[in-house]
Amino acid sequence: MKSESPFRLLVFIVTMFLAIPFAGCSQTVPTGTVSGKVMLGNDPLTLGKIIFVDQAKGAGGGVALDEQGHYAVSTNMPVGEYQVYFVDAMKPGSDDPSILIPVPVNQKYKAADTSGLTFEMKQGENIADFHLEK
Numbered sequence: 001m002k003s004e005s006p007f008r009l010l011v012f013i014v015t016m017f018l019a020i021p022f023a024g025c026s027q028t029v030p031t032g033t034v035s036g037k038v039m040l041g042n043d044p045l046t047l048g049k050i051i052f053v054d055q056a057k058g059a060g061g062g063v064a065l066d067e068q069g070h071y072a073v074s075t076n077m078p079v080g081e082y083q084v085y086f087v088d089a090m091k092p093g094s095d096d097p098s099i100l101i102p103v104p105v106n107q108k109y110k111a112a113d114t115s116g117l118t119f120e121m122k123q124g125e126n127i128a129d130f131h132l133e134k
Contacts, residue, residue, distance in 0.1 A: 030079045030123040035072035038086075040105060041134040044069025048089045048103030050130075052082040052119060053112050064089055077121055084117035084130065086110055105132055 034052065038045040050071050053060035060082065061075040086109050088100040108114045109132055119128045 031076035032079055032121045032123050032126050033072070033074055033076060034119065034121065034126040034128050035070070036128040036130065038065055038069045038071065038130045038132065040069075040132045045086075045103070045105065045132065047101055048086045048105070051085050051087055051112070052077065052121075053085075054078070054080050054082050054121075055112065056080075062087070079121050079123050082119045082121055083112040083115065084119050084128075085112045085115040106134070 038050060044067075045065055046067050046069055047065065049062050049064045050073075051060065051062035052073065054077075057078055057080060059078050059080075061073045061077050063071050063073050065071050086103045086105055088102050090097060091099045091101055103110065108116070117130060119126075
């Protein structure tokens, strides 16, 4: 029995030594979700998808707009600054990605680097409404 005690102590020490580098790895990155409404002039934008992208972190999310111009990105995204833009939508009822309905917005709103739209994601639920020029 006396020979087991030093062995158990050695196993304990080795286990603790190996666990130390992983002690800080259990921290989670703060995240948030976003919802809101998109207006094109005085009317809701009802076609297309709104896209949020943080090119530095390689993070983002997007979702289709509804018939009132509302959207809700339920995917948790890391907090930070996001560029916002819009992409064409698939035809309703179709699962063919080649059949797209063009988003009726100025071409500048169709790319992250030209839209001029940004959003600061904070932890938790966020609301972001966008008013686009015709």
